[in-house]
Amino acid sequence: MKGFYLLLVGVAVIGGGVLWYGSQRTPAPVPSEPVPVAAADGFRGYTLGSDSAPIEITEYSDFECPFCASFATVQMPVIREQLIATGRVRWRYRDFPLPTHAYSRYAALAAQCAGEQGKFWEMHDQLFTNHQWAQTAKNPRGLFREFARGLGLDLDKYDACMDGQRYAGRVQASVQEGEARGVKGTPSFYVNGRPYQGRSASDDFKALVDSLTKKHK
Amino acid sequence: MIRRQAIVLLALVGLLVATYLWLYKLGVLGELQCGTGSCEYVQTSRYADLLGLPVALYGVAGYATLLALGLAGLQPRFASDRRVSVLLAALATAGFAFTIYLTAIELFVLHAICRWCLASAAIMTAIWLLSLADLRRAPAATP
Numbered sequence: 001m002k003g004f005y006l007l008l009v010g011v012a013v014i015g016g017g018v019l020w021y022g023s024q025r026t027p028a029p030v031p032s033e034p035v036p037v038a039a040a041d042g043f044r045g046y047t048l049g050s051d052s053a054p055i056e057i058t059e060y061s062d063f064e065c066p067f068c069a070s071f072a073t074v075q076m077p078v079i080r081e082q083l084i085a086t087g088r089v090r091w092r093y094r095d096f097p098l099p100t101h102a103y104s105r106y107a108a109l110a111a112q113c114a115g116e117q118g119k120f121w122e123m124h125d126q127l128f129t130n131h132q133w134a135q136t137a138k139n140p141r142g143l144f145r146e147f148a149r150g151l152g153l154d155l156d157k158y159d160a161c162m163d164g165q166r167y168a169g170r171v172q173a174s175v176q177e178g179e180a181r182g183v184k185g186t187p188s189f190y191v192n193g194r195p196y197q198g199r200s201a202s203d204d205f206k207a208l209v210d211s212l213t214k215k216h217k
Numbered sequence: 218m219i220r221r222q223a224i225v226l227l228a229l230v231g232l233l234v235a236t237y238l239w240l241y242k243l244g245v246l247g248e249l250q251c252g253t254g255s256c257e258y259v260q261t262s263r264y265a266d267l268l269g270l271p272v273a274l275y276g277v278a279g280y281a282t283l284l285a286l287g288l289a290g291l292q293p294r295f296a297s298d299r300r301v302s303v304l305l306a307a308l309a310t311a312g313f314a315f316t317i318y319l320t321a322i323e324l325f326v327l328h329a330i331c332r333w334c335l336a337s338a339a340i341m342t343a344i345w346l347l348s349l350a351d352l353r354r355a356p357a358a359t360p
Contacts (some may be wrong), residue, residue, distance in 0.1 A: 001291075004222050008229060015233035019240060132265070136242075150329065 043170050046120045048080065049090040055192055055209055057089055060096035060178045062186040063107035063127045064134040071187050071200050072128035078202035083209055093124065095174040096186050103133075103140050105171060110144040112167035113158050119151045126151065218296060220351040224305065224344050225287035228280050231340040235276030238333055242271040259331035264322045272319065276337060279312050283344060302348070302355035309341070309348035316341045 045058070061068045083089040095111075097104035107127050114123030126147040127133075133140040141162075148158045161167070181190065189196040191208060198204045241260060259265065265272050286308065290301040316338045323330055 008226065011226065011229055011233075015230070019233065019237055146329075 041170065043173070045092045045094045045174065046115055046124075047090055047092045048121065049084040050087045051090065053084075053087055053090040055089045055212055056092060057196070057205070058092040058094055058190040058193075060094045060174075060181075060183045060186055060188040060190075062096055062098050062101060062104045063111065063124075064101035064104035065098065065186045066131070066134065067200070068187045069128045069131040069134070072124070073131075075200060075202045075205075079205055082202065082206055088209055088213065089205075093120075094178060095171045096178045096183055096188070097171065097175065098186060101134075105168075106140070107144065108171045109162060109165060109167055110148070112170060113161035114148060114151060114153060116161055116166070117153050117157060119153060122151050123147060218291070220347045220354070221287050221290045221301075221305075224309075224347050224351070225284060225291065227340050227344050227347070228284040228287055231337055231344070232277065232280035232284055234333055234337050234340065235273050235280050238273035238337075239271055239277050242273055256331040256333055259323060259327055259329050259334060264319075264327065275315070279308070279315075283308055283312070297355070299352075299355040302352045306348040306352040309345040312341045313345035 061072075063069075079089070079091070084091055095108040097108050111120055111123045111127060114120055127144075130143075130147070133143050144162075145155070145158070149155060178188070182195065187200060189200070192212070196208070198208065238260065242265065260273075267275065283305070286301065286305055289295055290298070290305065295301050319334060320338050323334060
């Protein structure tokens with residue numbers, strides 16, 4: 001019996017040591033500071049909906065912002081169904097990572113790198129649907145890579161894109177565009193180029209689109 | 218006695234695994250060492266919390282209780298006490314049922330596998346089987 005207790009103590013000490021060692025390791029750094037602006041490639045943001053839709057809504061958003069996540073998961077599905085899928089609205093997503101958020105710029109890069117492989121909106125949905133990462137203040141690099149894997153991205157291309165911060169210039173250009181338009185917080189919306197001051201609710205967007213459509217007629 | 222020893226040893230390993238996942242949820246650990254699994258995806262999903270508490274914390278509490286109960290059951294005065302076997306079997310059955318629920322969530326809802334969760338599931342399954350065997354071998358009446 002004494003040998004058994006010695007075995008227990010040994011397992012406890014080794015296991016506890018491994019846990020302690022793990023807690024001492026600092027996570028790998030993730031770029032959270034503004035990165036140098038590369039020459040903008042003229043990119044104007046990913047869009048949803050028909051190019052011939054009479055109304056365009058531009059959203060300035062931050063993947064780490066809880067209000068943006070709430071909007072993306074609660075309101076956006078209705079907007080997609082009622083306004084975008086019906087051809088009434090084209091939705092344009094623009095990055096506006098706030099400097100107070102440690103990983104929002106990194107998340108924006110992840111979405112852009114997914115977009116490079118045709119999966120921007122899928123990554124957008126993953127980042128907002130599984131938003132717990134934004135509350136834990138932990139390095140989300142591994143998680144985002146898991147999202148990329150789950151979306152079926154070529155991980156070698158994704159890694160190269162992320163490591164090289166390939167679209168940092170795009171993200172920064174989007175921020176500068178937002179600042180020039182007067183964006184102060186996220187999410188902010190512009191309807192056919194004009195700032196939208198109403199509530200961020202699908203019903204309000206629908207009412208606005210209804211009224212604008214009537215004017216067009 | 219050998220079964221209770223095995224239960225104690227497994228509960229200790231399970232406690233370490235659950236503690237690891239709990240520390241991750243607390244933000245003490247940066248990244249989960251997961252190999253090719255989807256640990257972080259599972260651990261940051263909404264199913265990683267239950268009633269406002271991390272699922273891993275339930276694991277810590279469950280394994281700690283099993284460990285304490287098993288250690289008590291190894292003491293000479295409780296060695297042939299059927300009540301310990303009943304309690305172990307009841308707790309292990311609850312843990313096993315919870316394990317089935319969590320594994321089903323991984324397989325059929327999240328479509329992702331967390332290796333640490335699978336390890337915990339294997340440990341809990343083994344504890345459950347051992348507790349049933351211990352219950353069958355326990356004397357019908359407490360002396």
